[in-house]
Amino acid sequence: MKDSEYVLEMKNISKSFPGVKALDQVDFYVEPGSVHALMGENGAGKSTLMKCAFGMYHPDEGEIFINGLPVQLTNPREALDHGIAMIHQELQSIRTRSAMENVWVGRIPYRKAFGVHWVDDKKLYQDTKALMDDLGINVDPYAKAGDLSASQCQMLEIARAVSYNARIIIMDEPTSSLTEAETNLLFHIIRKLTAKGVAIIYISHKIDEILEIAQNVTIMRDGKIVGTWPAADLNTDLIVKRMVGREMSNRFPEKKHRPAEEVCLEIRHFTSAGSRGFRDINLSVRRSEIFGIGGLVGAQRTELVESIFGLRAISEGEILINGKSVIVKSPEHAIQNSIALLTEDRRKSGIFPRFSVLENIVIAKQSADTSVYKKGIFLDNQKRAADAARFAEAFSIKTPSLKTEIRFLSGGNQQKVVLARWMLIDPNILILDEPTRGIDVGAKYEIYSLMEKMASEGKTIIMISSEMPELLGMSDRIAVMCEGHLSGILEGEKATEENVMYLASSYKNAEKVLN
Amino acid sequence: MEKQKKFSIQHFFMNYALYIIMLIMIVIIGMMSPKFFSFRVIRDILMQSSTRIIVAMGCMYILVSGAADLSGGRTVGLAAVVAGSLAQKSDYYIKFWPNLPEMPLIVPVIAAVLIGLIVGLMNGFTTAKLKVPSFLATLAVMMIAYGANQLYCNKPPNNSQPLGGFLKSFSNLGTGSFLSVPYIIYIAIGVCSFQHLLLTRTCLGREIFACGSNQEAARVSGINVYKIQMITFALAGACYGLAGCLEAARTGSATSGYGNSYEMDAIASCIVGGCSMTGGVGTVFGTFFGVLIFNIINYGLTFIGLSSYWQWVVKGLIIIIAVSFDMRKFSKEE
Numbered sequence: 037m038k039d040s041e042y043v044l045e046m047k048n049i050s051k052s053f054p055g056v057k058a059l060d061q062v063d064f065y066v067e068p069g070s071v072h073a074l075m076g077e078n079g080a081g082k083s084t085l086m087k088c089a090f091g092m093y094h095p096d097e098g099e100i101f102i103n104g105l106p107v108q109l110t111n112p113r114e115a116l117d118h119g120i121a122m123i124h125q126e127l128q129s130i131r132t133r134s135a136m137e138n139v140w141v142g143r144i145p146y147r148k149a150f151g152v153h154w155v156d157d158k159k160l161y162q163d164t165k166a167l168m169d170d171l172g173i174n175v176d177p178y179a180k181a182g183d184l185s186a187s188q189c190q191m192l193e194i195a196r197a198v199s200y201n202a203r204i205i206i207m208d209e210p211t212s213s214l215t216e217a218e219t220n221l222l223f224h225i226i227r228k229l230t231a232k233g234v235a236i237i238y239i240s241h242k243i244d245e246i247l248e249i250a251q252n253v254t255i256m257r258d259g260k261i262v263g264t265w266p267a268a269d270l271n272t273d274l275i276v277k278r279m280v281g282r283e284m285s286n287r288f289p290e291k292k293h294r295p296a297e298e299v300c301l302e303i304r305h306f307t308s309a310g311s312r313g314f315r316d317i318n319l320s321v322r323r324s325e326i327f328g329i330g331g332l333v334g335a336q337r338t339e340l341v342e343s344i345f346g347l348r349a350i351s352e353g354e355i356l357i358n359g360k361s362v363i364v365k366s367p368e369h370a371i372q373n374s375i376a377l378l379t380e381d382r383r384k385s386g387i388f389p390r391f392s393v394l395e396n397i398v399i400a401k402q403s404a405d406t407s408v409y410k411k412g413i414f415l416d417n418q419k420r421a422a423d424a425a426r427f428a429e430a431f432s433i434k435t436p437s438l439k440t441e442i443r444f445l446s447g448g449n450q451q452k453v454v455l456a457r458w459m460l461i462d463p464n465i466l467i468l469d470e471p472t473r474g475i476d477v478g479a480k481y482e483i484y485s486l487m488e489k490m491a492s493e494g495k496t497i498i499m500i501s502s503e504m505p506e507l508l509g510m511s512d513r514i515a516v517m518c519e520g521h522l523s524g525i526l527e528g529e530k531a532t533e534e535n536v537m538y539l540a541s542s543y544k545n546a547e548k549v550l551n
Numbered sequence: 552m553e554k555q556k557k558f559s560i561q562h563f564f565m566n567y568a569l570y571i572i573m574l575i576m577i578v579i580i581g582m583m584s585p586k587f588f589s590f591r592v593i594r595d596i597l598m599q600s601s602t603r604i605i606v607a608m609g610c611m612y613i614l615v616s617g618a619a620d621l622s623g624g625r626t627v628g629l630a631a632v633v634a635g636s637l638a639q640k641s642d643y644y645i646k647f648w649p650n651l652p653e654m655p656l657i658v659p660v661i662a663a664v665l666i667g668l669i670v671g672l673m674n675g676f677t678t679a680k681l682k683v684p685s686f687l688a689t690l691a692v693m694m695i696a697y698g699a700n701q702l703y704c705n706k707p708p709n710n711s712q713p714l715g716g717f718l719k720s721f722s723n724l725g726t727g728s729f730l731s732v733p734y735i736i737y738i739a740i741g742v743c744s745f746q747h748l749l750l751t752r753t754c755l756g757r758e759i760f761a762c763g764s765n766q767e768a769a770r771v772s773g774i775n776v777y778k779i780q781m782i783t784f785a786l787a788g789a790c791y792g793l794a795g796c797l798e799a800a801r802t803g804s805a806t807s808g809y810g811n812s813y814e815m816d817a818i819a820s821c822i823v824g825g826c827s828m829t830g831g832v833g834t835v836f837g838t839f840f841g842v843l844i845f846n847i848i849n850y851g852l853t854f855i856g857l858s859s860y861w862q863w864v865v866k867g868l869i870i871i872i873a874v875s876f877d878m879r880k881f882s883k884e885e
Contacts, residue, residue: 347771371773385767390831391760399761400772406754414752457772 049098076256091115121197131182136164187218288509293491295325306353328511376458380469448479580851601739609790610817617763617830618685622693627810630795634663635714635805643716663796671788679780725800763830
């Protein structure tokens with residue numbers, strides 16, 4: 037057996053998805069008994085790399101060594117057998133079963149009698165109890181997983197990982213749903229594990245946490261490794277600079293619109309009806325303005341705009357349009373008030389896959405005002421076709437015909453169809469949630485041009501984006517959210533990548549960058 | 552070039568599998584018994600199909616809107632009994648409502664449609680407002696409808712006996728004909744035409760398809776999904792009610808057992824006719840032929856002297872063949 041100073045070595049890993057090179061010759065080494073932080077912006081390739089290590093993805097090229105021995109991981113089961121466990125961002129406990137069953141699911145201890153495997157409840161309980169006592173986890177093994185808090189579920193996941201005798205535990209944003217006290221408890225357990233020689237790979241956006249718990253930090257950007265440093269040599273500014281550090285190229289149309297003085301949309305004290313949602317958001321957006329909203333995944337940006345559009349309930353707050361208070365309880369109200377929303381997930385809530393391009397374009401207008409497309413009691417197909425053709429032309433939608441089902445179009449063209457759907461109702465306020473996600477560069481530029489054109493025509497545009505260059509390149513002002521709070525609004529020279537990243541990872545010390 | 556041609560033949564078979572199967576069956580039955588191609592046989596098949604067609608049309612509204620409906624059969628039964636009880640001759644020996652005068656034809660018809668409408672609205676309310684998944688909501692409503700039917704039938708002096716002694720005008724609705732074509736065939740074709748126009752040519756129709764195709768996107772697009780669900784269930788209920796009334800008129804009798812398992816036949820017909828269980832897909836023509844194909848089997852197998860038990864085996868096979876072709880077509884396109 038060959039000795040190695042690393043428990044996990046990933047060498048020269050590359051992985052492509054259609055249209056994207058997610059990982060490009062990545063080298064990643066983890067020492068035993070250490071906490072190794074993995075950082076980077078959304079889409080930098082962190083999760084993809086970890087899914088390769090856990091056998092969920094198969095790298096196109098590259099090798100993986102565990103304790104110096106090469107391994108082929110074709111599924112998570114094999115990764116577990118090799119001592120690698122992963123705790124996912126969305127916890128996957130079986131809510132209706134007990135804590136102990138959740139820990140041992142798939143490997144429930146049994147006794148054999150009369151040729152049948154009977155569950156050995158006593159051993160199940162004792163094994164779980166011993167495991168939890170050892171880690172200092174305080175959870176009743178009999179409790180139903182559904183009754184446990186997010187932090188307790190997290191502890192269960194850790195117990196499960198340890199029960200596989202894992203030598204490497206990957207944690208993907210483990211603290212995203214934990215309070216500060218719960219985070220401290222997690223850190224306590226992490227230190228116990230590392231003392232036993234377990235290596236932890238810790239993915240997080242929270243810089244303060246990483247500086248506290250990690251020994252080594254690897255930073256990724258655009259599918260490549262920027263570098264690995266001892267945490268002791270790093271500080272917040274350095275980390276942000278290294279995560280961002282890319283050049284801005286001329287990927288955006290020339291800015292022609294000029295925001296007007298008058299406020300078009302104002303929201304006051306907006307608070308989500310959900311217990312973990314956004315809190316007390318105050319914003320005002322002007323006419324002819326492109327207003328960006330930045331932040332990390334989970335910052336509640338989508339939830340905020342969906343509440344403005346009436347898709348989600350708020351417990352408190354007010355919407356003013358052109359200074360007048362309006363009530364928006366459903367998308368119908370929003371559309372009546374001239375608000376449109378391009379949703380984040382095109383497949384889930386954007387396109388009607390089996391509908392033609394034509395139907396997809398006219399659907400919102402047709403429902404908003406049933407009289408427009410009527411000829412007697414029937415639909416006026418000529419008028420519908422004329423409108424659809426006009427917008428398909430204006431948005432340069434590439435489709436064999438207007439009768440083609442939308443599912444046969446490329447992502448970028450589908451997005452343009454949905455955008456055309458909203459422009460057809462001629463809204464004053466257009467909210468775009470990740471308008472260029474998953475579409476190619478050329479189509480992106482076209483969508484930017486369309487946004488620019490709409491803003492010049494006096495429309496108000498609110499754009500959520502997780503892509504830093506897009507956010508900086510397109511927005512007049514940028515609101516940055518963090519954990520449901522509005523960290524601050526950046527404008528002019530203050531709107532830099534560093535400041536956005538800073539506000540996105542913390543809302544508490546916002547004054548530092550705002551003043 | 553060669554490849555292109557081959558592909559299109561395959562495509563043709565996949566697209567028209569249902570009609571090809573139907574044609575083959577008719578040809579086989581016709582070869583074994585040439586009398587099959589007579590006006591009388593065609594008329595009988597259509598006549599037997601007509602109430603089933605109306606039930607299937609109702610079911611199709613629901614499937615297209617993305618829900619499921621199990622209440623169809625029992626609603627037919629309830630409507631048949633209610634219509635029958637209002638259409639009896641005054642001298643019938645166990646008249647359901649002994650003191651009721653003889654009613655004009657319109658009364659039982661309207662009552663049956665209303666009963667269907669009420670059951671439909673119950674389905675809609677349970678699904679759209681109470682958010683009970685439609686499969687369970689309609690299962691529960693189906694039980695309630697059947698229970699109500701039995702309670703109603705048990706009323707003295709009827710005491711759960713089959714209802715009979717219908718007025719001539721009522722029986723005539725089910726058995727009479729114009730230009731040798733029974734009225735109920737005209738009615739079924741009328742229902743189909745109405746539905747075809749509603750689904751393809753009106754705003755409401757587009758919204759029903761939109762809800763079934765992607766409910767979340769429909770909501771975001773400003774469609775009132777609650778309203779659409781209520782409307783589709785109400786329309787479906789009205790179809791069931793009408794079918795129940797016609798079933799009683801056609802058979803000259805009505806019991807609480809009427810309509811049993813019609814909903815399953817209706818779902819099968821819709822699916823074989825190209826509707827999707829996940830919603831948003833379906834045509835009136837497809838469903839129409841879906842019903843016909845089952846009734847041709849029914850009639851045809853007896854016609855050539857095969858045991859009618861065989862029809863179940865053949866029906867099952869046809870569902871499997873039709874749907875598997877459809878799935879293959881869909882996965883090819885993906």
